[in-house]
Amino acid sequence: MTETIWNILKNVADPEIPVLTVVDMGVVREVEVEDQKIIVSITPTYSGCPAMNEIESNIRWALEEEGYNKVEIKTLISPPWTTDWMTDEGKAKLQEYGIAPPEGSSADKSVLFGEAKKVMCPRCKSRNTTMVSQFGSTACKALYKCEDCKEPFDYFKCL
Amino acid sequence: MKAQLLEYTLRLGDNALILGQRLGEWCGHGPILEQDIALSNIALDQLGQARMLMQYAAEQKGGDFTEDKVAFLRPETEYHNCLLVELENGDWGRTIVRQFLFDTYNYFFYSALLSSADNRLQEIAQKAIKEITYHAQWSAEWLIRLGDGTEESHQRVQRSLNDLWEWTGELFSMDAVDEALLAEGIAVNLAEIKVQWDQKVNEILSLATLKRPEDAWMQSGGKQGEHSEYLGYVLAVMQHLPRMYPEATW
Known part of the structure; x- marks a missing residue:
């Protein structure tokens, strides 16, 4: 049932x-x-x-x-x-859709006043990316841009 | 103890609600699109945290109280937020300074609330701390950018810092409600938070090349319902719709 x-x-x-x-x-x-x-x-x-x-x-x-x-x-x-509860299937679907899935677990505390995480561009798979803003189109996403293919993209940030 | 827990819950809920309302005023007015969105996101998180706390407050009040009634239908003197969050936004720099001073406090406060003896407050803290961590990081980074930016931005944030300093004392003053609930292991010991706050604020101010103002006369009263002239205007805007159209729904 x-x-x-x-x-x-x-x-x-x-x-x-x-x-x-x-x-x-x-x-x-x-x-x-x-x-x-x-x-x-x-x-x-x-x-x-x-x-x-x-x-x-x-x-x-x-x-x-x-x-x-x-x-x-x-x-x-x-x-x-927590983003850890997102299924692997879900993460793969996000990637395909053009949103970089969360990498690693729990909050991105490492970026606290340090180097922002190098997220993989969902389009060209480059890791040469830069965070534009920690807060993106929705509360759960950050805004990134890819320095190689020049595309902006959303990253589903860890929580 | 019941009345004190309710007041404590409202203090936390009102901090989140009033700050969320203030930050919402920036929506559509931010200096650049990305930061307009960032501030709206932070406002939304504050509102979400306010909702969890207002729901808890409404349950404690019992009867036909709902989170909306608690949020929108109280008179000014029954709001228990600290004065800092009700102050006017001013320019972008002033909003950033206010946010930094409050976020840093909020971060250490909610970290400590994670071990509250009150189960519900502990659960709310678990949810909120993840979001507050992002806020504290964002406002500290912006303070550094503006303080260590141009001569103009440096002067403006230093002036705002000097202006806002007198509103920070209240964050750490313990009254009878705090003391009674601290004895029960429910409330946060604000003296401990002060030490952590001082350390972090000094660290960030130094990176931002800003001068920490001298401690002098500190404003207080918000927690007890005695507010600055600014809260009335916030409430007039916030309460207008629910008071004019009490049955309005989306």
Whole structure:
């Protein structure tokens, strides 16, 4: 039963990065079934992530479409979301989509007043890249540019 | 203890909410697109952290209180944010100085809150500290860039630093709420935070070739609900919509 639910959730796209599903993102933490009720626990990537409400409704709709009408969605903040929960499949999809996937684990503390991380350009695979801004098009991304192919690109930063 | 925990939660929530609101004023006005986006991102993180804390505060209040009611329907004297976060943005340099002074404090504060005896505050801290780490790094880098930049940028941030200094004392003053909750292992010991803050601030000011102002008279009162004349204007803008259209939804 829970496996069926997980399979449905594997088709729910992330509203900000539609190439990923909410499962690839690691946003869905738990699926429980109590009597006839489905309880899905989700966790925000960043605490102010504006996509959370939409993710919640998308999950609800996807389950309703398959005939599951009694759905409860819980939001968990602990343990806090980390990019380590993003699936390998998700990372590969990001790369293909043109967003550099998170490299290494946990927050990029090494860049604290030091050299910024050399992220691989998702287009030409060069590591000759420069961080333009730690804060990019969404809270979860930093803005980079490639010094070889000259393309700007988003990097999904570690959290 | 219950009343004190609620006030403590509101102090943290109001710091995040009011600073987020202030930073939101920059949206569309930043000096360059990338930094406009950076500041909006930081504002959004602050708002997200405010939401977690307001939800907790609403649960503590009980009844039909919601996070929105807590955030938007209190009068000025019931806000408990520190005065520093409600001050006007001024120019880009002044916003950076205010952000640097606060982020550095916030970074050490939330690092310490990770070991709070209150489970919920501990969980919120775990979530928030990851974001605050990025903020503290960003504002310190900008302070160095402006302080050690041109003659004009150096003068302007030094002036802002001198102006804002008197609003930093409050960050570290312990009152009865702090003391009572510290005894329970819930609150953060602000004397310990001060030592860490001093060290980091001195380090960054020196890299930024800025002079640390002398400690003199320090403003206080925000935590207890006595605010500067600036908060009223922030609230007028922030509360206008929910007060005019109480049932408004997206």
